[in-house]
Amino acid sequence: MANVELKNLTKKYGDVIAVQNMDLFIPHNEFLVLVGPSGCGKSTTLRMIAGLEEITGGEIFIDDQLVNEKDPKDRNVSMVFQNYALYPHMTVEENLGFSLKIAKVDKKEIEERVKEAVQILGLQELQKRKPSQLSGGQRQRVAMGRAIVRRPDAFLFDEPLSNLDAKLRTQMRTEIKKLHQKLQTTIVYVTHDQVEAMTLADRIIIMKDGYIEQIGSPIDVFNNPVNVFVATFIGSPPMNILTANIIKKDAKLFFELDENILMPCPESKFDYLSKKENVIIGIRPEDITPTISSNSSENIWNFEKNIDLVEPLGTETQIFIKLNNKEIISRMYNQREIKIGQKIEFSINLNKIHIFDKDTEKVIK
Amino acid sequence: MKQIKKISFWFLVMFLLILICMPGIWIFVSAFRPNPEILAKPANWIPDRWTIHQFTQMFSINGYVSVPAFKYLMNSVIISSVSTVIAITIGMMGGYAFARFNFKGKNKIFLGLMLARAVPGISLSLPLFILFAKIGIINTSFGVILVYVAMNVPFTIWLTDGFFRQIPKEMSEVARTDGCTRLQAFWNVELPLAGPGIGAAAIFAFLLSWNEYALASIITRTVHSKTLPIGMMDYLDEFTINWAGMCAIAVVMIVPAVILTFIVQKHLVSGLTFGGVKG
Ligand SMILES: Nc1ncnc2c1ncn2[C@@H]1O[C@H](COP(=O)(O)OP(=O)(O)OP(=O)(O)O)[C@@H](O)[C@H]1O
Ligand SMILES: [Mg+2]
Numbered sequence: 001m002a003n004v005e006l007k008n009l010t011k012k013y014g015d016v017i018a019v020q021n022m023d024l025f026i027p028h029n030e031f032l033v034l035v036g037p038s039g040c041g042k043s044t045t046l047r048m049i050a051g052l053e054e055i056t057g058g059e060i061f062i063d064d065q066l067v068n069e070k071d072p073k074d075r076n077v078s079m080v081f082q083n084y085a086l087y088p089h090m091t092v093e094e095n096l097g098f099s100l101k102i103a104k105v106d107k108k109e110i111e112e113r114v115k116e117a118v119q120i121l122g123l124q125e126l127q128k129r130k131p132s133q134l135s136g137g138q139r140q141r142v143a144m145g146r147a148i149v150r151r152p153d154a155f156l157f158d159e160p161l162s163n164l165d166a167k168l169r170t171q172m173r174t175e176i177k178k179l180h181q182k183l184q185t186t187i188v189y190v191t192h193d194q195v196e197a198m199t200l201a202d203r204i205i206i207m208k209d210g211y212i213e214q215i216g217s218p219i220d221v222f223n224n225p226v227n228v229f230v231a232t233f234i235g236s237p238p239m240n241i242l243t244a245n246i247i248k249k250d251a252k253l254f255f256e257l258d259e260n261i262l263m264p265c266p267e268s269k270f271d272y273l274s275k276k277e278n279v280i281i282g283i284r285p286e287d288i289t290p291t292i293s294s295n296s297s298e299n300i301w302n303f304e305k306n307i308d309l310v311e312p313l314g315t316e317t318q319i320f321i322k323l324n325n326k327e328i329i330s331r332m333y334n335q336r337e338i339k340i341g342q343k344i345e346f347s348i349n350l351n352k353i354h355i356f357d358k359d360t361e362k363v364i365k
Numbered sequence: 366m367k368q369i370k371k372i373s374f375w376f377l378v379m380f381l382l383i384l385i386c387m388p389g390i391w392i393f394v395s396a397f398r399p400n401p402e403i404l405a406k407p408a409n410w411i412p413d414r415w416t417i418h419q420f421t422q423m424f425s426i427n428g429y430v431s432v433p434a435f436k437y438l439m440n441s442v443i444i445s446s447v448s449t450v451i452a453i454t455i456g457m458m459g460g461y462a463f464a465r466f467n468f469k470g471k472n473k474i475f476l477g478l479m480l481a482r483a484v485p486g487i488s489l490s491l492p493l494f495i496l497f498a499k500i501g502i503i504n505t506s507f508g509v510i511l512v513y514v515a516m517n518v519p520f521t522i523w524l525t526d527g528f529f530r531q532i533p534k535e536m537s538e539v540a541r542t543d544g545c546t547r548l549q550a551f552w553n554v555e556l557p558l559a560g561p562g563i564g565a566a567a568i569f570a571f572l573l574s575w576n577e578y579a580l581a582s583i584i585t586r587t588v589h590s591k592t593l594p595i596g597m598m599d600y601l602d603e604f605t606i607n608w609a610g611m612c613a614i615a616v617v618m619i620v621p622a623v624i625l626t627f628i629v630q631k632h633l634v635s636g637l638t639f640g641g642v643k644g
Pocket of ligand 2: 042043044158
């Protein structure tokens with residue numbers, strides 16, 4: 001039972017700011033995922049919580065206790081590293097029991113708890129092996145087992161699956177999710193992987209240059225990105241982004257997506273946008289699709305455009321077009337014969353477009 | 366054709382091997398034969414008469430007859446082992462600090478240590494002699510140990526620094542989140558992993574002390590502190606040189622060193638494979 005709280009947390013390496021004024025409350029049992037581009041401070045945040053990195057400013061609370069001055073060993077959090085960091089000179093069993101041995105837990109109980117972890121993670125056959133005799137997935141499992149055995153207040157995972165191949169990664173992802181449900185512990189999880197973030201998280205934090213850009217549930221972050229960065233970072237293939245001029249016509253506003261292609265602006269934005277010359281428009285690939293005869297409802301707007309490239313992927317086909325000289329991806333879920341160069345009609349659901357300020361790149365509400 | 370190539374290759378290897386081992390073989394052979402035979406011209410490769418006369422004289426039970434080799438051997442063993450243990454302990458800690466911590470002037474200090482190695486030891490002999498004489502540790506094992514520790518520490522730091530660097534720092538970090546203090550993490554995880562490297566450093570340090578001559582020849586004066594290499598000089602009389610005796614004491618020096626190296630080397634090779642980290 002423990003929540004984790006960061007107050008105004010800052011980390012500087014000389015002049016380099018790794019984490020800047022981070023405020024965050026992680027309630028007990030939450031699965032929190034940190035994502036962001038390389039170097040944005042994810043690992044640093046995790047390492048500060050673990051106590052492996054000295055903090056430059058701010059406060060960290062674990063279980064409502066200030067832990068700024070506490071050694072890693074007294075924080076009762078377990079960390080799982082990207083490269084697993086198993087003790088090479090110990091067997092799987094010894095690796096699992098090491099923390100208890102250091103804590104001078106008696107032998108009987110060590111045995112029991114190691115056994116329990118072995119069962120949870122399915123390591124029965126491997127107990128006597130050394131890490132060098134294990135496959136990547138098995139090592140990963142031992143690393144998690146070692147974290148479990150301690151019964152920590154919180155788990156910290158730093159890209160734990162990034163060294164595994166795609167198939168194993170999917171499998172381990174489900175296992176981590178199950179593990180979380182079984183253990184009921186707070187987890188802070190760093191990843192580069194979109195799918196991992198979306199599927200595992202109760203809440204996602206998107207970081208950039210040491211700042212938190214947005215916090216929210218996966219669906220919330222996906223549907224309502226607060227700025228261009230988050231919009232393009234979450235979702236794959238990423239959201240289409242293009243700059244469009246605002247055109248006034250008959251007391252209405254239009255976005256000029258391309259020569260002679262004018263998309264009507266939602267009325268709710270008139271006030272704000274009438275003063276602007278241009279905006280950034282974001283459209284997810286799944287929200288711009290070749291028109292099917294049936295989908296002509298009120299908020300659907302259609303336009304025609306030549307196709308540059310077609311990539312059939314089986315379940316979907318990705319169609320590439322150009323608007324304002326930017327490559328735009330459209331996803332089509334029905335298998336219809338389409339040729340490169342052909343001019344076809346596309347539909348955009350106007351409720352689903354994202355409009356961002358050109359200067360601040362923030363969403364226009 | 367291939368066969369010929371192979372055979373000639375082996376001949377070449379054998380030839381080079383014999384060439385390299387020649388002085389060693391000569392010492393061995395000479396240790397076991399009478400002095401006049403050593404000086405025979407042309408050289409007499411295979412002794413006419415084998416004898417352990419020199420050894421019985423050195424190690425005779427009723428007190429030595431020629432040179433107190435046993436005492437020298439003991440001095441050598443004590444001085445070399447003690448100085449090795451101390452140098453490794455200090456050097457290892459230093460190496461760890463250089464590998465793991467950042468502190469002010471780290472690179473400069475490291476460079477300084479390496480430069481200290483570049484100073485020829487013999488150039489220090491006179492200052493050392495005067496200094497040691499003044500503080501009264503001339504001709505003591507303690508004095509020699511002190512010198513050897515100072516000689517070995519920089520090298521040990523340099524060597525172990527490299528070995529500690531090879532151990533991913535996550536290793537100690539994970540140990541620390543597992544409940545270890547820094548020291549426990551070092552003792553339980555990093556030290557065992559660096560074991561082979563430290564073993565290698567220990568051999569180097571030991572052999573350096575074991576074979577050192579120049580400084581010992583100045584600091585040691587009597588049986589009280591003389592080591593084997595210095596003891597060898599006892600066979601140098603004013604008018605004669607007892608080559609057989611010298612060779613015999615050389616054998617006493619070489620054999621333990623070789624045995625030790627073999628023993629430790631086995632441990633080094635059977636050392637750990639790094640499987641804990643991704644691969
Ligand atoms: N020991 C260090 N000394 C100096 N700068 C550092 C150090 N460690 C990290 N940094 C800097 O701090 C910033 C954040 O690093 P961090 O490792 O937290 O990034 P990350 O988000 O985990 O990236 P990645 O996804 O590549 O792992 C980076 O700009 C990095 O260069
Ligand atoms: Mg990282």
